[in-house]
Amino acid sequence: MDTQTQTPNPQTQNTSEAPAAVKLTDKAAAMVKETIERENLAGSGLRVAVVGGGCSGFQYSLDIEKEERPGDMVFEVKGVKCFVDPMSSMYLLGVEIDYVEGQFGQSGFNFKNPNAKHTCGCGSSFSA
Numbered sequence: 001m002d003t004q005t006q007t008p009n010p011q012t013q014n015t016s017e018a019p020a021a022v023k024l025t026d027k028a029a030a031m032v033k034e035t036i037e038r039e040n041l042a043g044s045g046l047r048v049a050v051v052g053g054g055c056s057g058f059q060y061s062l063d064i065e066k067e068e069r070p071g072d073m074v075f076e077v078k079g080v081k082c083f084v085d086p087m088s089s090m091y092l093l094g095v096e097i098d099y100v101e102g103q104f105g106q107s108g109f110n111f112k113n114p115n116a117k118h119t120c121g122c123g124s125s126f127s128a
Contacts, residue, residue, distance in 0.1 A: 020075045021084045021092050022048050027099040028109060029078035036064060045074075045081030048097070050088040058091065060111050091115055 024032070032046050041064055049061040065083060068074050073084045084092055094114045101107040 020077050020082070021073055021089050021095075022077065022082060023094075023096040024077045024080060024082075025096065025098040026078065028097045029080050031099040031109075032064075032080045039064065041066070045083055047083045047085075048088065048092060048095075049085055050091040060109075062097075062109060 036042065036044050044064050044066050045068075047061070047063040047065045049063075050058050051061050053059045068083050069085065071086050073082075073086075073089055075082055092113075092115075096112040098110045098112070099107070100110045
């Protein structure tokens with residue numbers, strides 16, 4: 001009898017068994033890492049959440065946090081540990097977060113959400 005053993009693919013493994021709910025561009029990952037370093041928060045991760053509010057009903061929330069909360073999806077993207085709560089995960093699957101710099105010194109995170117039915121003009125809120 002021929003038996004095969006499967007070895008896990010290291011590219012698909014992350015901090016836990018949860019798949020990555022969000023994607024970070026290289027610029028976004030670099031900005032998060034820089035912020036964690038600048039604020040002396042080594043070992044912390046990025047909490048990505050959806051909260052009620054904004055002009056379209058929901059808005060995005062980004063915070064640097066030390067530890068996960070019960071029920072969080074925990075995964076790593078481009079060297080950044082990420083936390084997503086269960087409620088937010090259904091709105092964030094497939095979201096790409098980028099860091100953009102504007103012409104007049106304006107800069108910030110930009111969200112590309114394939115789940116959004118409508119996005120407001122400011123780009124920080126959406127409806128699903």
